[in-house]
Amino acid sequence: MMSSIVQINNKLIINGKEVEQPKSLFFKNTVCQINDKVYINGKQLKDGKWRYTFKSLFFTLF
DSSP states (O other): OOOOEEEETTEEEETTEEEOOOOOSSOSSOEEEETTEEEETTEEEETTEEEEOHHHHHHHHO
16 A cells, blocks of 8 residues: 655645654655655654664665
């Protein structure tokens, strides 16, 4: 399933729901979508919180 991702004026909307924009010291507005997972600024949304994971860093860099 494809996700709908919209960024407008520091607001992030994924699939029609506004979520907190993840901040990062390493990346600026980097968005990757692999299958049904969304990785933003090197972080992945897990359990309702944005977290660094090995996969999120890998997909953001490569």
